[in-house]
Amino acid sequence: MASTGCESLKVLAFDVFGTVVDWHGGIAREVAALELAVDPDAFALAWRAGYQPAMRRVMSGELGWTLIDDLHRLILDDVLDQFHITHLTEAQKRHLNKAWHRLDAWPDAVEGLRRLKSKYIICTLSNGNIGLLTDMAKRAGLPWDCILSAEVFRKYKPDPAVYLGAAKVFDVAPDEVMLVAAHHDDLAAARACGLKTAYVERPAELGLAAIKDVSPDLRNTLHARDFLALSDRLGC
Amino acid sequence: MASTGCESLKVLAFDVFGTVVDWHGGIAREVAALELAVDPDAFALAWRAGYQPAMRRVMSGELGWTLIDDLHRLILDDVLDQFHITHLTEAQKRHLNKAWHRLDAWPDAVEGLRRLKSKYIICTLSNGNIGLLTDMAKRAGLPWDCILSAEVFRKYKPDPAVYLGAAKVFDVAPDEVMLVAAHHDDLAAARACGLKTAYVERPAELGLAAIKDVSPDLRNTLHARDFLALSDRLGC
Numbered sequence: 001m002a003s004t005g006c007e008s009l010k011v012l013a014f015d016v017f018g019t020v021v022d023w024h025g026g027i028a029r030e031v032a033a034l035e036l037a038v039d040p041d042a043f044a045l046a047w048r049a050g051y052q053p054a055m056r057r058v059m060s061g062e063l064g065w066t067l068i069d070d071l072h073r074l075i076l077d078d079v080l081d082q083f084h085i086t087h088l089t090e091a092q093k094r095h096l097n098k099a100w101h102r103l104d105a106w107p108d109a110v111e112g113l114r115r116l117k118s119k120y121i122i123c124t125l126s127n128g129n130i131g132l133l134t135d136m137a138k139r140a141g142l143p144w145d146c147i148l149s150a151e152v153f154r155k156y157k158p159d160p161a162v163y164l165g166a167a168k169v170f171d172v173a174p175d176e177v178m179l180v181a182a183h184h185d186d187l188a189a190a191r192a193c194g195l196k197t198a199y200v201e202r203p204a205e206l207g208l209a210a211i212k213d214v215s216p217d218l219r220n221t222l223h224a225r226d227f228l229a230l231s232d233r234l235g236c
Numbered sequence: 237m238a239s240t241g242c243e244s245l246k247v248l249a250f251d252v253f254g255t256v257v258d259w260h261g262g263i264a265r266e267v268a269a270l271e272l273a274v275d276p277d278a279f280a281l282a283w284r285a286g287y288q289p290a291m292r293r294v295m296s297g298e299l300g301w302t303l304i305d306d307l308h309r310l311i312l313d314d315v316l317d318q319f320h321i322t323h324l325t326e327a328q329k330r331h332l333n334k335a336w337h338r339l340d341a342w343p344d345a346v347e348g349l350r351r352l353k354s355k356y357i358i359c360t361l362s363n364g365n366i367g368l369l370t371d372m373a374k375r376a377g378l379p380w381d382c383i384l385s386a387e388v389f390r391k392y393k394p395d396p397a398v399y400l401g402a403a404k405v406f407d408v409a410p411d412e413v414m415l416v417a418a419h420h421d422d423l424a425a426a427r428a429c430g431l432k433t434a435y436v437e438r439p440a441e442l443g444l445a446a447i448k449d450v451s452p453d454l455r456n457t458l459h460a461r462d463f464l465a466l467s468d469r470l471g472c
Contacts, residue, residue: 171367
């Protein structure tokens with residue numbers, strides 16, 4: 001433990017999409033089940049590709065504060081157009097949009113979180129809205145102590161208000177919080193706010209057809225293969 | 237079940253202080269441990285008596301948005317004066333102020349919540365801040381699906397924004413949410429917003445020296461002796 005510099009750590013805050021749950025596999029599975037005559041893998045990637053641009057529209061002020069459920073729906077309507085799918089009913093679109101509430105956890109996630117929870121406060125720190133994250137946790141058995149979301153701070157990551165807001169909620173210093181994520185840009189923004197950071201490898205985040213580079217960035221406090229390895233490193 | 241009218245119910249939102257946890261017993265216990273030469277029962281009642289007036293100062297605009305941890309500290313400083321206690325260090329006062337994070341659950345609460353969680357989303361809907369409610373849940377083993385707080389809505393109960401905000405977070409109609417509380421005024425405000433309501437008897441909320449009237453109000457959807465009886469009524 002001496003080598004990690006994590007003796008003062010109190011809170012582990014987790015990015016969720018891609019880090020805790022497999023969004024690509026979950027979306028592709030639900031799209032395949034609808035038998036839409038499209039490539040489920042391409043559809044999932046197209047939907048997710050709209051995510052950062054949609055949040056940027058909120059952060060720039062072009063759109064007022066809008067929850068991820070509603071951004072997902074805006075993007076879905078575009079992607080359905082793009083794939084020439086015109087026959088879904090409103091009820092089917094609403095159901096498909098909530099596929100993001102029904103994503104499966106990576107195989108190590110539940111056991112890893114249980115171990116980490118024995119020593120730290122574990123919370124989400126996601127741009128996903130509270131209702132989405134709650135439905136997801138209940139279905140997937142994710143044992144969060146607390147669901148924190150951009151919705152609480154009305155700012156999207158990488159706005160510093162989200163990272164610093166998490167420390168403030170728990171009345172701790174920024175360096176007593178560690179962001180755990182599978183994305184170096186999220187971790188870099190957290191680091192700039194004084195948080196500790198742990199990168200977790202999720203090579204299949206974009207599907208098995210496009211294995212992701214999971215090389216370490218030495219500026220992170222820790223680098224771990226998965227949540228079990230992270231638990232080992234943190235002595236849980 | 238047919239008689240409860242609760243077939244469409246999806247979310248149980250719980251008041252916390254007095255309903256889920258025994259604030260009087262917890263505060264009196266911590267005050268007694270400090271050996272302050274005061275009546276711990278009277279001290280606990282005095283501290284809690286400042287709670288509603290302090291929130292009203294926020295709701296009237298006299299104070300800006302202020303978390304319950306900070307309101308508790310303002311009240312504590314007054315109560316210490318009132319009881320002529322002048323020798324506590326700043327660290328002791330900070331520790332005592334967090335006694336509200338260390339309250340014990342009523343004996344039926346954890347088992348009742350576990351049963352209710354099998355069928356419903358269970359969340360806090362408390363004026364307590366998120367950090368306080370998270371610390372409390374972790375210590376007492378309260379298995380919330382989600383910690384909702386006035387802090388999310390930046391309004392204190394009984395402002396309608398809190399009750400309606402809970403329905404909005406979970407994307408359900410107000411009558412698909414039931415507020416569970418040991419206080420008729422909280423329940424009346426929720427009912428005015430269209431929520432279902434369940435009153436739970438907590439006769440010892442103010443201590444054993446002042447047993448509380450726990451008579452039913454027939455305008456509530458349900459009246460239950462404790463969370464186990466509530467689980468029975470809801471078929472959990």
